[in-house]
Amino acid sequence: MKASVSWLNRLLERPLTAEAIELALIEAGFPIESKTAVTGPDGPDLQLDVEITSNRGDCLSHIGLAREVAAKTDSSLRPPVLAAPAPLNSAATSSAIALSNPPSSGCPHFSVRVIRGVTVGASPPWLRLALESVGQRSINNVVDVTNFISAELGNPCHVFDLAKLAGAQLNVRFAHSGEALTTLDGKKRTLSGDELVVADRDRAQSLAGVMGGADSEVSLSTTDVVLEMATWNPVLVRRASRRHGLRTDASHRFERLVDPRTIEAASARGAALIVEVAGGELLSGTVAAGLPMEPPMRVRLRPRRVRDILGVDVSPERLSTHLAALGIGVGPLGRAGDDLVALVPPHRPDITREIDLIEEYARLEGLPLIPVAERMSLRVKAPQASELARGTVSETLVGLGFFEAISFSFASREIAGMFMPQGMTAVAVDDTRRAHEPALRPAIIPGLLASRRHNQDGGVIRSGGVRLFETAAVFADTGEAGTETTNVAFLADVPFKGKTPTLSELQMGVRLARGVIETLIRSTRGNSVAIRVESRPPHCRGFRAGATAAVSVNGRELGVFGLISDEAVSAFGLTIPVVAGELNLAEIIADYPAPSALASLPGFPGIERDVSFIVQESVTYAMIEGGVTEAGARWLESCGFVGTYRGLQIGKGRKSVTLRLAFRDPTRTLTHDEVDGPARAVIDRLKAVLGAEVREV
Numbered sequence: 001m002k003a004s005v006s007w008l009n010r011l012l013e014r015p016l017t018a019e020a021i022e023l024a025l026i027e028a029g030f031p032i033e034s035k036t037a038v039t040g041p042d043g044p045d046l047q048l049d050v051e052i053t054s055n056r057g058d059c060l061s062h063i064g065l066a067r068e069v070a071a072k073t074d075s076s077l078r079p080p081v082l083a084a085p086a087p088l089n090s091a092a093t094s095s096a097i098a099l100s101n102p103p104s105s106g107c108p109h110f111s112v113r114v115i116r117g118v119t120v121g122a123s124p125p126w127l128r129l130a131l132e133s134v135g136q137r138s139i140n141n142v143v144d145v146t147n148f149i150s151a152e153l154g155n156p157c158h159v160f161d162l163a164k165l166a167g168a169q170l171n172v173r174f175a176h177s178g179e180a181l182t183t184l185d186g187k188k189r190t191l192s193g194d195e196l197v198v199a200d201r202d203r204a205q206s207l208a209g210v211m212g213g214a215d216s217e218v219s220l221s222t223t224d225v226v227l228e229m230a231t232w233n234p235v236l237v238r239r240a241s242r243r244h245g246l247r248t249d250a251s252h253r254f255e256r257l258v259d260p261r262t263i264e265a266a267s268a269r270g271a272a273l274i275v276e277v278a279g280g281e282l283l284s285g286t287v288a289a290g291l292p293m294e295p296p297m298r299v300r301l302r303p304r305r306v307r308d309i310l311g312v313d314v315s316p317e318r319l320s321t322h323l324a325a326l327g328i329g330v331g332p333l334g335r336a337g338d339d340l341v342a343l344v345p346p347h348r349p350d351i352t353r354e355i356d357l358i359e360e361y362a363r364l365e366g367l368p369l370i371p372v373a374e375r376m377s378l379r380v381k382a383p384q385a386s387e388l389a390r391g392t393v394s395e396t397l398v399g400l401g402f403f404e405a406i407s408f409s410f411a412s413r414e415i416a417g418m419f420m421p422q423g424m425t426a427v428a429v430d431d432t433r434r435a436h437e438p439a440l441r442p443a444i445i446p447g448l449l450a451s452r453r454h455n456q457d458g459g460v461i462r463s464g465g466v467r468l469f470e471t472a473a474v475f476a477d478t479g480e481a482g483t484e485t486t487n488v489a490f491l492a493d494v495p496f497k498g499k500t501p502t503l504s505e506l507q508m509g510v511r512l513a514r515g516v517i518e519t520l521i522r523s524t525r526g527n528s529v530a531i532r533v534e535s536r537p538p539h540c541r542g543f544r545a546g547a548t549a550a551v552s553v554n555g556r557e558l559g560v561f562g563l564i565s566d567e568a569v570s571a572f573g574l575t576i577p578v579v580a581g582e583l584n585l586a587e588i589i590a591d592y593p594a595p596s597a598l599a600s601l602p603g604f605p606g607i608e609r610d611v612s613f614i615v616q617e618s619v620t621y622a623m624i625e626g627g628v629t630e631a632g633a634r635w636l637e638s639c640g641f642v643g644t645y646r647g648l649q650i651g652k653g654r655k656s657v658t659l660r661l662a663f664r665d666p667t668r669t670l671t672h673d674e675v676d677g678p679a680r681a682v683i684d685r686l687k688a689v690l691g692a693e694v695r696e697v
Contacts, residue, residue: 001050001060004133006040007152011066013076018046024072025050029363030059040133041126047133057256058347061154071325071364080152084113084268085275087284091116094287096162097226098169101289105172106196106233107208109260109290112170113227113271114162118142118280120222127277141277142218142225145270147249154347155229155258155266156250158198158206159274162224164216167201170226172208172289179204182214183246195240196232209237209254210246227274229267231258261293261346297344300333301357309358310370316340322364323357389524389589390471393488396523400516402467402490407447409472410437418568419443419542424476424483440475444489445542445580447472449564449572452491456574465493465576471585487559489582490516494563501577506563507644510547513561513579517551520583521558526594529553534622536560542568543580551583559583606664607675610642611683612656612695619690624657627692631685633678635663635670656695 009015016024022032025048034049050065058064063079070077096114101107120140122128127148128138134151138144142159150156162168175181175191181204182188189207191197196208206212209232218225234255241251264286271282306314316338320330328351329343344351351357362370394404416426416439426439441447448468455466469490476483494501494509501509518531531553538548539560548562561581569577613624621641628639642658650656661682663675686692 001052001065002134003048003050003062003065004038004040004130005046005048006042007062007130007133008066008069011063011078011080012070013078014073016069016073016075020073021069022048024069025065027366028068028072029053030065030068038133039129041129045133047135054256055350057253057258057349058154060253060256061150062152064154064347067326071322080269081272082265082269084271085282087282091283093283093285096168096224096283097165097287098167099171099287099289100169101172103291105174106236107172107290108231108233109263109288109293110170110172110228110230111263111267111286111288112229113267113286114224114283115227115271115274115278115280116224116283118223118225118274118278120218120220120278124277140218140220142222142274145273145277146227148273149266149270150249150253153262153266153269154253155262156209156253157230157266157270158212158228158250159218160205160212160216160226160228161218161222162226163222165200165205165226166203169201170205170228171199171201172230173197173199175204181205181207183207183211184214184217185211185246186214189244192243194236195243196236198228207240207244207246208232210241210244210251211248225274225280227267227270229263229270231260231263257349259346259349260290264288296346297352299342299344299351299354299357301330301340301342301354303338303340305354306358306361309355310362311373312370314361319361322361325364326360328357328360385592386589389592390585392524392592393471393520393585393588394469396520397469397488397490397516400467400519401464402469402492402516405448405451405468405470407444407451407470407472408437409441411439411441411446412437413439415446415571416440416442417541418571419446419540421476421539424478427475427477427482442476443474443540443542443582444470444472444487445491445564445582448489448491448580449568449574449578452578453572453574456576465495467492486585487582488520488585488588489580491564491578491580492516494577494579496577506547506577509577509579510549510562513581514549517561517581517583521551521553521588522594524589524594525553525591526597528597529591529594532622532625535620538562538565541565551581553587556587558587602664602666604665604667604669606637606662607670607672609661609663609675609679610658611661611679612645612658613683613686613690613692614650614654614656614695615686615690615692617653617655619655619657619692621657623690624659624686624692627686627689628659628661628682630689631682633661633663633681635665635675635678636682637662637664650695 005018005021008021031051032048033051036047038045038047052059067077093114097112099112101110120142123138123141123144127144131138131144131147136147146157146159174193175195175197177193179191180188181191197204198206198208205216232254234257237251237254275282303314303316323330327345330340333339333341342357420442428438451468460466471488473484473486494506496505521531533549533551535549538545542565544563544565550560551558559582564578564580640660642660645656663670683694
């Protein structure tokens with residue numbers, strides 16, 4: 001920000017030397033990068049190039065810097081008069097211009113005033129020299145006022161020639177894809193559909209927040225002007241500015257947020273100056289449209305908290321005095337104690353928390369006055385449960401033979417689409433440097449597959465196969481909003497003996513993945529949690545149909561696991577089949593630490609019964625488990641899976657599933673005759689709900 005010392009002094013009740021202003025700004029946290037001798041309206045002047053951090057958009061103006069200087073030097077701010085001149089006729093602005101600004105346009109507030117009968121020409125010396133003192137050239141008196149307002153108040157604005165606006169209207173809208181606009185620098189630009197423009201009835205007349213258009217430029221023949229004062233979505237301004245390589249003072253300010261509540265006062269100041277330097281008649285009222293204005297933010301401030309942070313005692317009165325110098329109103333919270341409440345002014349959107357107010361006090365008080373102890377006192381607290389849980393997840397997987405990997409967050413669109421859940425699309429960056437991998441990963445598994453390929457190329461061989469895992473964020477676009485979720489994923493080789501794996505070996509790979517997931521869940525949520533595994537069609541092309549399952553705990557789905565599809569294996573150039581799983585980390589550690597359950601060892605022996613059921617191929621193990629539970633068999637302690645058999649004896653389209661039913665009475669020893677009844681109840685239930693037949697072995 002280039003600032004004039006003379007201009008700053010005009011905004012202070014007590015003028016200061018250039019050295020005093022420079023020192024005040026440096027101590028307030030605004031270093032001076034350079035100083036240049038210039039000529040201002042009042043004679044010799046000094047131009048300061050002030051370094052402004054991105055969160056202090058309010059200081060991209062002379063009024064903002066003057067406020068900081070006044071606060072540091074116990075001076076007072078003398079703001080300019082922010083009032084429009086009285087209209088000379090009864091004509092209303094709404095009779096001369098129509099405005100459209102839909103709530104979804106990306107423009108929080110848009111305001112216009114109309115001035116008829118102006119005389120466009122050279123600026124008076126005070127205005128021309130004021131602009132030259134901050135490195136700007138004079139164009140004409142009307143345009144110079146808009147640049148003056150931007151430098152003085154930090155509110156970029158623009159003027160249109162009313163006669164050049166088709167239909168005497170301004171419409172805030174997104175550009176039509178491929179729409180052309182010639183900007184004030186004389187360059188013809190092709191616009192994209194995600195860029196905001198201000199248009200008349202027929203075409204775009206300015207690139208919103210960046211630069212006006214040449215077609216409606218104010219010239220010497222202009223007699224009626226429309227003064228636009230607005231604010232814009234910073235993200236949209238930044239995107240358009242970068243895409244067109246068009247860096248302007250306006251875009252620099254809008255990217256750092258201009259509060260809508262400052263618009264009307266700045267508009268009044270601009271209209272008054274245009275009438276002063278160019279004559280004309282201001283029509284009555286304004287035409288404005290936008291979102292409702294937000295009420296002032298209220299932030300609680302505790303003097304005792306200031307003492308804890310800074311190490312000095314601070315009275316509520318001193319806090320109030322310092323913050324009031326920055327325009328921050330402070331008063332009692334309205335309850336017992338010395339707690340205060342601060343009303344954040346519109347020009348300080350960066351203040352949202354109590355710690356922000358404490359920082360403001362420290363800046364004004366002066367950091368050298370804050371004591372620094374020779375020794376630092378620390379209070380050791382217990383680690384956060386979430387961090388302990390993540391450690392448990394990693395330790396469990398390492399204990400199962402997995403190595404932790406760190407993979408890249410980007411993927412090609414093809415790979416991203418292969419692992420994209422249905423109904424979602426990829427989140428991609430518009431950057432030529434990432435032309436081949438522009439998509440943020442929708443899953444961690446592609447990164448693990450790439451790591452597995454590196455291991456394969458390096459000739460890595462391990463007993464039981466290579467096993468990898470990673471905990472990281474994944475991204476997707478639901479169509480309404482982008483999502484970011486932290487997942488944990490793992491990948492493991494399918495162990496097999498021959499040249500190609502058999503069906504049984506592939507099934508064992510899937511069971512291996514299930515065992516990993518069950519062990520992982522029980523390590524964080526306890527042994528008593530109800531884990532349900534259900535076979536389902538793949539949610540993406542990356543998993544193989546018929547070998548994919550979803551995992552849920554207590555009715556809440558955690559994720560999926562299964563065999564990686566041949567398409568994905570081929571895409572990564574792997575020569576062996578692999579299984580993988582990906583689970584939502586927050587769901588896995590939701591109940592961490594798992595409640596400990598201690599119980600005495602059984603005092604009496606139990607009885608186990610192995611029963612083989614012949615069912616249709618479409619019957620899943622989850623359905624069998626559900627049937628066993630629904631039977632409500634007395635003394636049934638557990639039901640375990642033994643194995644599955646398919647063969648000619650069973651018949652085509654059917655399979656034999658062997659279960660191990662364990663019965664136990666904690667008070668006595670059961671007899672085989674007593675167990676016959678409960679076992680029969682399980683058999684009858686599976687016959688009834690699944691059409692199962694008992695296979696005699």
